[in-house]
Amino acid sequence: MIYRPPLMMDYSVAGVNTKLSTIAEICYTISSNFVVTETLRTPSSKLLQADTPTNTDTVEGKEIQKKKREREKEMVLQLVMAPNWCGCGVASANSTKISTNAFKMSSNRFNFSKPYPGRAYRVTAYYSLTTPPYELDALEPYMSKRTVEIHWGKHHNEHVERLNKHLKTSAFYGHTLEEMVKATYNNGSPLVEFNDSSSVWSHDFFWESMQPNGGSMPKGGVLDQIKKDFGTFTNFKDEFTFAALSIFGPGWVWLYLKKNERKLAVAPTQNAISPLVWGDIPIIGLDMWEHAYYLDYKDDRSAYVNNFLDHLVSWHSVMVRMMRAEAFVNLGEPKIPVA
Amino acid sequence: MALLRSIAISSNKTITLAPSARALTTTTLPPLPYSYDALEPVISGEIMMLHHQKHHQTYVTNYNSALELLHTAMDKGDVSAVVGLQSAVKFNGGGHINHSIFWKNLRPVNAGGGEPPHKKLGWQIDTDFGSFNALISKMNAEGAALQGSGWVWLAFDKELKRLKVETTANQDPLVTKGATLVPLLGIDVWEHAYYLQYKNVKLEYLKNIWKVINWEYAGEVYEKEAQ
Numbered sequence: 076m077i078y079r080p081p082l083m084m085d086y087s088v089a090g091v092n093t094k095l096s097t098i099a100e101i102c103y104t105i106s107s108n109f110v111v112t113e114t115l116r117t118p119s120s121k122l123l124q125a126d127t128p129t130n131t132d133t134v135e136g137k138e139i140q141k142k143k144r145e146r147e148k149e150m151v152l153q154l155v156m157a158p159n160w161c162g163c164g165v166a167s168a169n170s171t172k173i174s175t176n177a178f179k180m181s182s183n184r185f186n187f188s189k190p191y192p193g194r195a196y197r198v199t200a201y202y203s204l205t206t207p208p209y210e211l212d213a214l215e216p217y218m219s220k221r222t223v224e225i226h227w228g229k230h231h232n233e234h235v236e237r238l239n240k241h242l243k244t245s246a247f248y249g250h251t252l253e254e255m256v257k258a259t260y261n262n263g264s265p266l267v268e269f270n271d272s273s274s275v276w277s278h279d280f281f282w283e284s285m286q287p288n289g290g291s292m293p294k295g296g297v298l299d300q301i302k303k304d305f306g307t308f309t310n311f312k313d314e315f316t317f318a319a320l321s322i323f324g325p326g327w328v329w330l331y332l333k334k335n336e337r338k339l340a341v342a343p344t345q346n347a348i349s350p351l352v353w354g355d356i357p358i359i360g361l362d363m364w365e366h367a368y369y370l371d372y373k374d375d376r377s378a379y380v381n382n383f384l385d386h387l388v389s390w391h392s393v394m395v396r397m398m399r400a401e402a403f404v405n406l407g408e409p410k411i412p413v414a
Numbered sequence: 415m416a417l418l419r420s421i422a423i424s425s426n427k428t429i430t431l432a433p434s435a436r437a438l439t440t441t442t443l444p445p446l447p448y449s450y451d452a453l454e455p456v457i458s459g460e461i462m463m464l465h466h467q468k469h470h471q472t473y474v475t476n477y478n479s480a481l482e483l484l485h486t487a488m489d490k491g492d493v494s495a496v497v498g499l500q501s502a503v504k505f506n507g508g509g510h511i512n513h514s515i516f517w518k519n520l521r522p523v524n525a526g527g528g529e530p531p532h533k534k535l536g537w538q539i540d541t542d543f544g545s546f547n548a549l550i551s552k553m554n555a556e557g558a559a560l561q562g563s564g565w566v567w568l569a570f571d572k573e574l575k576r577l578k579v580e581t582t583a584n585q586d587p588l589v590t591k592g593a594t595l596v597p598l599l600g601i602d603v604w605e606h607a608y609y610l611q612y613k614n615v616k617l618e619y620l621k622n623i624w625k626v627i628n629w630e631y632a633g634e635v636y637e638k639e640a641q
Binding site: 347365 | 425432464468469502561562583584605606610613614
């Protein structure tokens with residue numbers, strides 16, 4: 076079973092190879108906020124377009140044929156960057172399209188400062204479907220492979236693709252996902268990109284909130300914090316379950332850290348809303364939309380929530396998230412043992 | 415003078431009724447006019463059974479308990495409790511209303527389900543939407559575009575005397591979109607209505623459900639309201 080540690084929350088990585096994606100290229104991270112490359116789909120569709128026969132008897136036909144040949148030679152990777160990396164590059168008439176292979180072979184591959192001197196470049200970046208940190212059947216029998224395949228491969232994927240479609244013309248292009256969620260929520264009158272950006276963020280968060288052989292009890296600092304803020308661990312579980320079952324319609328239930336009050340709390344939300352929109356730090360997220368549990372549990376929501384808490388929730392992820400949250404929220408002095 | 419004063423004093427009294435004077439009218443789950451597997455293969459028997467026996471029953475049960483709590487709160491004069499219960503009443507009551515209409519909107523194929531509307535409703539559809547197929551496409555598009563859970567309605571506006579396609583979120587009944595709207599047809603696009611069979615392909619469900627729609631019932635409601 077593959078297990079990798081959860082990603083940081085503030086990520087904006089695109090172009091990761093996934094099992095279901097047909098994106099054929101690699102991504103290069105230039106800085107923590109920007110990602111390289113506008114990767115297009117594999118060139119097969121382009122070649123198919125180029126394969127329709129042209130009538131080369133006319134001058135026009137010859138021109139079209141010439142253009143088709145050029146296009147056939149070009150591969151899909153067009154790497155463009157601003158020479159001094161100000162992030163606001165200019166598309167130059169001199170920018171060269173080179174084949175992917177040539178780029179891979181070239182020594183300029185990792186020299187991002189000036190791979191092609193004297194040329195101006197432009198970066199575009201889009202989101203892609205990140206893979207859960209475990210195999211799709213790793214959560215059996217509490218979440219079946221079929222559910223994960225459809226939930227991740229269809230629903231989550233659909234949100235990513237719709238988000239990318241919005242981003243082609245949106246003013247929020249270039250924002251990190253978290254920034255976009257906060258900005259497009261627009262204090263309660265959400266803009267059109269909110270639903271998809273928040274869904275993408277929440278679903279990434281959800282897959283990483285679970286692990287195979289999860290559940291049972293947290294340890295150490297996490298357990299202490301939960302006991303401090305909920306009384307007992309059982310109280311936390313009861314509150315979480317009650318909140319999950321109280322949602323009218325589709326929604327999510329969150330364990331989150333309140334920044335101002337510096338304590339953990341549980342809250343249900345509607346549709347795709349997450350604690351990000353009101354400025355707090357999510358720690359656990361559970362998808363209570365029907366598509367998340369209907370195939371496995373039909374209408375038995377309490378079984379779904381109980382199984383999540385007892386067998387799926389990743390306290391490892393919780394620990395990492397709390398550690399990161401402590402950079403933003405002072406949770407008090409640590410208990411340093413006296414020698 | 416004394417008469418006026420006594421009237422002024424009496425208008426300040428609170429109106430009290432003995433609790434038993436206001437009867438608590440609870441609802442019950444209406445039976446389906448056909449068997450659970452009668453709508454196969456458009457909607458599977460498993461979905462119909464779960465939808466009716468579990469989901470609709472839950473709305474009925476929770477509505478009844480919300481109603482009881484509401485009556486208690488009203489008797490005690492607990493305003494915040496009364497207001498707090500409104501969302502539960504709207505959700506569960508709305509769920510009961512909507513699903514009761516839904517069961518009547520469906521009909522097995524061998525009993526006339528899917529037959530397009532004729533007579534007055536048919537003409538009104540042609541007037542307001544251009545053609546029957548245009549209406550179908552419009553309702554399918556609105557249903558597919560709905561984010562989250564909700565309903566798609568073919569509504570008749572009593573005041574404007576015309577048909578409209580509306581959507582409502584969660585279990586909001588159609589009247590929340592307009593007090594003069596009368597539901598002729600409602601299609602449930604909550605995931606529980608199609609997920610077991612169609613998974614995430616909501617559009618397939620919407621395209622297929624027209625095969626079991628009961629246009630006769632819609633026509634009757636329309637003719638009654640369009641007097």
